[in-house]
Amino acid sequence: MATLTRRTLAAAFARSFLIQGSWNYRTMLGSGFAFAMLPALRRIFQGDPKGFEASVGRHLEHFNAHPYLSNVALGAALRLESDGEDPEAVRRFKTAVRGPLGGLGDALVWASWLPAVSMAALALLWLGSPGWVAVMVFLVVYNLGHVGLRAWGFHAGLTEGRGVARSLSRASLGAWTERVRAAASVLLGLLVGAVLGGDGGLGEAGPLWGGLAVAAFVGGSIVGHRLWRPTAVAVVAAVAVVATWGWLL
């Protein structure tokens, strides 16, 4: 990997934060992936403009994964290109990893880490912490995981290349997802307890609202699985009914 300098790698890593900048239904992350690869490809194909353009075209093709874990594929693709791998092998590698990187990332980050940190921040707020503290705790804790995952993925891909599956397996992302979900379950209970008992919570609103909230909680747990529509419909409908009632009176 003599051709890739620290500066080139830093540029590719920085561009990975923009990987979804031109997300589209045709190539999905493909155009962002090519954009992130560009500084490194320019260096790898120095003195070979046709090879450079062809490689940019190849990486522009359809690709999709979780945006944070796409760094695993990005790092590995950089390694494969700098090692002079056959373009078809690079293409096959990207096709093979995109599904697992999408599934693992969605489960770990969107369905576990994000709600866990959100609930921790909301619970802090309801337990009386100043607003700016809750906001800062959310941003700092969330991004420790976020930037850490991106950096780890990029490094693992770059180090292992085509064998990055070994790193993914060693990292046990599935087990980490389960741990975060367990912690999120405690945090959900903490948040519900804080809202039930805290100042400005349901305790203040009275037993009628408390009873309705319990019913709504049970209803939500029966209806939903990563569904946000029931919440939106319930709130909008209730506010619309009350507002219309007040307006007609």
Next chain:
Amino acid sequence: MELLWVSLLGGVLALDATSAGQFMVSRPLVSGALAGWVLGDATTGLVVGALLELYLLVSFPSGGARFPEGATATVVAVAAAAAGGPGAIPIGAAIGLVWGQVGGASISLLRKINGRLVPAPETARPERVVAMHVGALALDFMRGTVVTFAGAAAGRWTVAVLSGAWPLDPEDSLGLLLVGGAVSAGILLRSLGGFRRRRVLFAVGLLLGLVGARFL
């Protein structure tokens, strides 16, 4: 002028949601605090942001799925709620939830446009890839700004018309809004593995929350 600043904030926060960074400054809790600060009403911003965070706990920008856009929705909700009046917060929050759908639809439209801008792999020159990518980022910023401007203007008008006649007192309004949050919390429990599987951990948290609320 205030509307312009709020709209620009909506544009910047919309970028963070998917296109640039994803540091989650676009989440309602943070967007609400920032919008409140810009509007000079930090408390309303934080309250509305926290409510929408609770409602959108189970919504995230996953793959090609259509999702409500939390950032512009929250800025719109705070701008509407900051207009004041007895029902400003519940009406503002509801407007935000509706506007989240508008934002989500505009993201889908932008993604279709982006698909037309992407050059074919065989004709892709590097400088064209860069121009297309940067252009798509600029379009997303403009989209977020326009969506926020339209929503904030419509939201303020709606609050001005309906807020004065809001019949519930602040405690009942809070109760109504928290019942909505309870739906979201129930859905999340199911997403985390369901009540049966998580009941012990959930109960431990509940106890800690009740004790914390009493003594902190």
